[in-house]
Amino acid sequence: MYNPKSMKAEEFISHEEIMETLDYAEKNKHNVELIDSIIAKAKERKGLSHRDAAVLLDCDIPEKNEEIYALAKQIKQDFYGNRIVMFAPLYLSNYCVNGCLYCPYHAKNKHICRKKLTQEEIKAEVIALQDMGHKRLAIEAGEDPVNNPLEYILESIKTIYSIKHKNGAIRRVNVNIAATTVEDYRKLKEAGIGTYILFQETYHKESYERLHPTGPKHNYAYHTEAMDRAMEGGIDDVGIGALFGLELYRYEFAGLLMHAEHLEAVHGVGPHTISVPRVRRADDIDPDEFDNGISDDTFAKIVACLRIAVPYTGMIVSTRESQASRERVLGLGISQISGGSRTSVGGYVEEEEEEENSAQFELSDRRTLDQVVNWLMRLGYIPSFCTACYREGRTGDRFMSLCKAGQIQNCCHPNALMTLKEYLEDYASEDTKRIGNELIERELKNIPKDKVRQIAMEYIENIKNGQRDFRF
Ligand code: SF4
């Protein structure tokens, strides 16, 4: 029944295969010999199968877990260096016809304030985001064919790309909207989107159907097969994710990796990113009602094991997570974070109080982008506003082959420094600017190739003198 090449959801996310995997992991979680052999395999940096990764996730031998964390850190360092890519979500509309039990935008919530941004309001939000320093957005909208038809999303993308306020520009728009048709995905591709993001929420079909009792999202197969349609429509960067807390985390972990294996087997390219959100409190949503909540320790272990299992896939945490939790997982494999986020429609322009009333979830990390950038640099990371690959056409398998050949890092590091320099010049506080300029000076020396270093130094000088938008 299990077949990663199948185009049927129930076959590439086979429930039986997941149950057998969990059983195998449980039986082998103390099998030191096997665990050692899996760790040795992981050290080759070619990833792990869902079965092998599930054994590492279950392993509760403290010394072995230390090895797993150390390896995750090393892989993170080897593939992503100390760079962290920054982005912000932009909520366009919270009208939604679905009945998701964990989200306050569900159709039956009659007291939440419903809002859909006009193009003028989008402009204002984008200007506010540009004035913070953001270059990369993820747009979000509920599913509602009447209020949020695809035409509205396409028009909004056009508006976002068209706004150039002062030195600001949104250079990559990722899109997180409901599962749709190949034809619609083709239109999104033509509109110039970066990654198409769709969270599975839960890979467990029965739970999925219970948690999505009404609306088009109820259809498990249609939702689970969405990435195949997106790829058929020409979108080659897709972002998957599971909402941890809904089902048993071991189940979701195996499901995520099987989904990645499926995309690789069928399309020759795995997911561009994996997100690991946890259920959060929100209007009429109490996370305690979902009894599969996971501890911070388990969360860190999931991140570390995913990092080892899919070294080439970017990993995202949002401001759902607290500063402390984010700090912990940054070192274990996260490559992208949001900063200064608002999770309500119109939240970047509106006053905070109003905003809370229509937020999709409560934020744990409410710091400004400048504070987040400052904090990252103090921890030794380079905040990066880079969007170069998408703009250079380095997407899908082209991107992955550069990644696998270890070449992409020759671009990422100087691009991170140049985009950080732009941020410092245009948006940073004095303190952030000081720390950032020191960091850039230090990091320029770490560019191994003389030629690249020299060009990067020239570009950075040009940025200081007012020019913008350089990239490798
Ligand atoms: S999770 Fe998405 S589809 Fe579900 S209710 Fe919320 S906005 Fe609608």
Ligand code: SF4
């Ligand atoms: S060069 Fe490409 S992979 Fe590297 S940070 Fe920029 S966009 Fe991402």
